[in-house]
Amino acid sequence: MNRPLDIVVLGLSLSSSWGNGHATTFRALLRGVRAAGHKVTFLERDVPWYARHRDLIAPDFCNLILYKDIDELLVRHAGTLVGADAVVIGSYVPDGLEVIDIVVDLAPKRLCFYDIDTPVTLAKLERGDEEYLARRQVPLFDLYFSFSGGRTLDRLRGEFAARRPLALYCAVDLDLYRNTGAPREWDLGYLGTFSPDRQPALERLLLQPARRLPEMRFVVAGPSYPADIRWPKNVTRIEHLPPSEHAEFYSRQRFTLNVTRTDMVAAGWSPSVRLFEAAACRTPLISDWWEGIDSFFAPGEAAVIARGSGDVVAALTDLTDRQCKALADCAYQRVASAHSAAPRARAFVEAIESVAPKTNLATRHSERRFPV
Secondary structure, eight states: OOSOOEEEEEESOSSOOTTOSHHHHHHHHHHHHHHTTOEEEEEEEOOHHHHTTOSOSSOSSSEEEEESSHHHHHHHHHHHHHHSSEEEEETTOTTHHHHHHHHHHHOOSSEEEEETTHHHHHHHHHTTOOSSOOGGGGGGOSEEEESOOTHHHHHHHHTTOOSSEEEOOOOBOTTTOOOOOOOOOEEEEEEOOOOTTTHHHHIIIIIHHHHHOTTSOEEEEOSOOOTTOOOOTTEEEESOOOGGGHHHHHHTEEEEEEOOOHHHHHHOOOOOHHHHHHHHTTOOEEEOOOTTHHHHSOBTTTBEEOSSHHHHHHHHHHOOHHHHHHHHHHHHHHHHHHSBHHHHHHHHHHHHHTSOOOOHHHHHHHHHHSOO
16 A cells, blocks of 8 residues: 545535435445545535434544535635545535535645436436536546446546546445344335435335235335325334444345435446445345346345336245345345445545646645635
């Protein structure tokens, strides 16, 4: 390894996993980066909806700093950004366009974008929706880390002029996600925040099977579901589960369900962190289909691919315990070897190190403009 890096991340949230998948993604990645000997600072906008639901106040793997607005970010933390070996800005950062422009003007040694929502981002840019990233800003980054691989990387390069797009999938921390040995409580469970474009698949792949199998038990955990949803009587609802309770939740399921957002299905090559978490807990996977899933979990060997409610019903009623264990063991081996925090953090750091840092002249220029 080269000398330890000083990395600053401007992300949506690290402190709260409520209603977003960013926090668990950042936690696994950055814990791996710290374990490899690098220093990490995470800058997060202090917003009330996350303040009410914080489940990580003082991480032991990075320095978490909350800032109230862009003025505070600029006045108090410009020196941190200028001095870092790399600045990584995430998707959905509040006032993202202005934040990116400010950081670009600071001329950090290396500037990266980590898009945890790549298919959603590209769909928004095509519509002219520049909520957290402008099309003109894409070429400004030395590295564009994408949550999606496959042809999405070609689109980033060809259509959006990304200088160096790289796939950086989510990952799971094997120290935190493991089977707890808890007694089985549900035959099928799902963990995810409500999303209108996911709801039809959840209806098809969990609620319909629940109605067809009234003797079995199901569970849906996650916030923001509308009050008018008619849940079958054998479906338990849990409003929110902090990451500290995820492993126990997966361990209580006979199968866990993965449902993918529409933009990510269309893009393909966009695995959810829930797949990796459940696999790490050795819970058999049932997932909707999207292009590229077979490169992560071979259908029939590491996961059940369900295109309709009948596929789910068949898995719940036909597969033996021995077959379920074989599915779970295969999925676990895939995650442990390729999708845990350590290899993902290594790929992240190696990509950053491959970029030559900008000259000191540019840094001194920024320090003159933004004194600290």
